[in-house]
Amino acid sequence: MSTPANPITRRLALPGWSVLRFSLTLIAAALLAAAIVTGVFVIFWIGIPVAVAVLLAIRVWANAQRRIIGEQLGVAIPAPYRPRPKARLDQQALWLIREPATWRDFAWLAIDATLGFLVNLLYLGVFSVAVYYLVQPFLLVTVFHSAQTPFVNDFGFYDFDTPAKTLMLVPFALACGVAWWRWGELLLRWYSHLGVLLLGPTANALLTERVTELRHARDQTAGHAAAELRRIERDLHDGAQARIAALSLTLGMAEELLSNDRPKQAAALVGEARQACSDALEEIRQLVRGIHPPVLADRGFTGALQAMALDHPLPVSVVDRLVGKLPPPLEAAAYFATNEILTNITKHAQASQVQIIVHREHDQVVIEVRDDGIGGASFSPGGGLDGVRSRLAAFDGTVEVDSPEGGPTVVTMTIPAAAVDLGIAHNAASAHPF
Missing domain, CATH: 3.30.565.10 (Histidine kinase-like ATPase, C-terminal domain)
Structure with a gap:
């Protein structure tokens, strides 16, 4: 799913996003605990395949976070991972540990399991309190009027145990609703932008990728330029150069005929040379047109x-x-x-x-x-x-x-x-x- 563009629809859809993000914080806590336990046993051989499995699971979780945060903010968060080598498990574990993106994922894992849990809990708590105390008087009058109320309204200093008394909590519910509407989205967006900083590629990684792309483009351009030069050389050698060589022989034969006082035969050869010169000129024009069209x-x-x-x-x-x-x-x-x-x-x-x-x-x-x-x-x-x-x-x-x-x-x-x-x-x- 994607976040609606309409501000009202977007705010109404945010609780669903927060529930999804809250569930990911619980998964983050489980992965964080698994990573800590695996780190203790990684000194034994049995801990190596478990470490690889846990690190790859963290990557799957991080990619899910990138997709969800990206859809929520309307941005693309590319995965910053380098291609994983095909090697033994111990070498793969060492490579994953040395990968900078792994530690950034782990940092976001720790943040999401703690701060993320509190942020989403606060957001959902304020939203739930607002809805709870707004609908409670209606529920006490309609659904639970003949039964003992299952709702807890004992604040210590006063027990709001009747529908009339619960109406006194409506202003509190409205205040929570206004706070949720005004600052709830800002809180979630601030936390999501924090995730972009850690889950997205660093400026150094982007620069390295850009340099690699430019180097590849330069190599391709140089290859195309060399191939184009070879084509021009081949076309000149097999086309215009061959015609000009034939033209030189024809003119030489015409000169010999003129010296032997045979002007008619010499004129015929000069005519052929004139046509060969026109053909060579046309080939050169075609060749130049392929380099840069006039x-x-x-x-x-x-x-x-x-x-x-x-x-x-x-x-x-x-x-x-x-x-x-x-x-x-x-x-x-x-x-x-x-x-x-x-x-x-x-x-x-x-x-x-x-x-x-x-x-x-x-x-x-x-x-x-x-x-x-x-x-x-x-x-x-x-x-x-x-x-x-x-x-x-x-x-x-x-x-x-x-x-x-x-x-x-x-x-x-x-x-x-x-x-x-x-x-x-x-x-x-x-x-x-x-």
């Missing part, structure tokens, strides 16, 4: 997408809500990524129409490519979508695919782009979504 420099990203849509065999509509111009490297990456997705749609989607929507969300450029094909698109090693993800990873971009069987398919590319020239006029192409 349409990007001439018409910008939006114009390049529209040109791409006109050249595509399927009907493609472009909806441009992007204000400003993108940096050239990002523009080229977004262009080639979109082109790769359109190529995948042509090969696999069996679609009848495609729509491209480009817009900005704060400091991010979002490109959505939708088709009405058969669906089932997914990331596969070496596939087109995997290549798009690797290309955009160099710019800290992400790719998400929503493609149920039977379609439709929506591929969403998100690329950070803080540097955008807002002075460029906004171009929009209207289209009707399908």
Whole structure:
């Protein structure tokens, strides 16, 4: 379940959350006792597998806390654990003990078994007192009027043992209800934020993970760049260079014919050389276009997408809500990524129409490519979508695919782009979504 967004509904749902959290504090107390007992017997061999089992049980409990606290606060709390190695039990126990997240879980376990118990008990106690003394007069008049009251109302200085006397406790119940309504949620949210601090990854862990991601993206980018250079070298060697070498031989033969006073044959060879020169020039143009399409420099990203849509065999509509111009490297990456997705749609989607929507969300450029094909698109090693993800990873971009069987398919590319020239006029192409 998730916490309702409406403030009134959320406050009314909080007692259920508190009951759930209160039950977890009881489990925390049992796990804390088991961990202490296991720590005593861990010096014996029999205590090692028990220690591993207890530590893994604490992780399960901590993950349940992360999920519940995250749903209550509306945030995501990722698990900060490193992959567990496949090793002997004693090595696994040693690895779990050395894991920093284990001790943070244990700290939250001790806090939740004590402070968490008191916080949730206080919250539920105030709520229960408010409800109890508000409904007690009604229950004494209707349900328990002919029997001895089971309710305890003897405060020592006075015994509220009749319906009329219990009405004197209604103001006390209302005060507890106001306190519960006003400060109960704040108390639970404060305690939940304390849990986020201990259960979530530390700043050092987040930085390490980020550095790892950037290193992986850098290695992928370097690999793609090296592969692209090899492709250019191969295309030049097998294409334009071979044509230019043949052109040189042809011109040499024409020169020899001219020296032998055979102008007609020489003119024919010069004509062939002229055609070979045109073919070589066209190959070089195609090669340069693959490095950086001239349409990007001439018409910008939006114009390049529209040109791409006109050249595509399927009907493609472009909806441009992007204000400003993108940096050239990002523009080229977004262009080639979109082109790769359109190529995948042509090969696999069996679609009848495609729509491209480009817009900005704060400091991010979002490109959505939708088709009405058969669906089932997914990331596969070496596939087109995997290549798009690797290309955009160099710019800290992400790719998400929503493609149920039977379609439709929506591929969403998100690329950070803080540097955008807002002075460029906004171009929009209207289209009707399908």
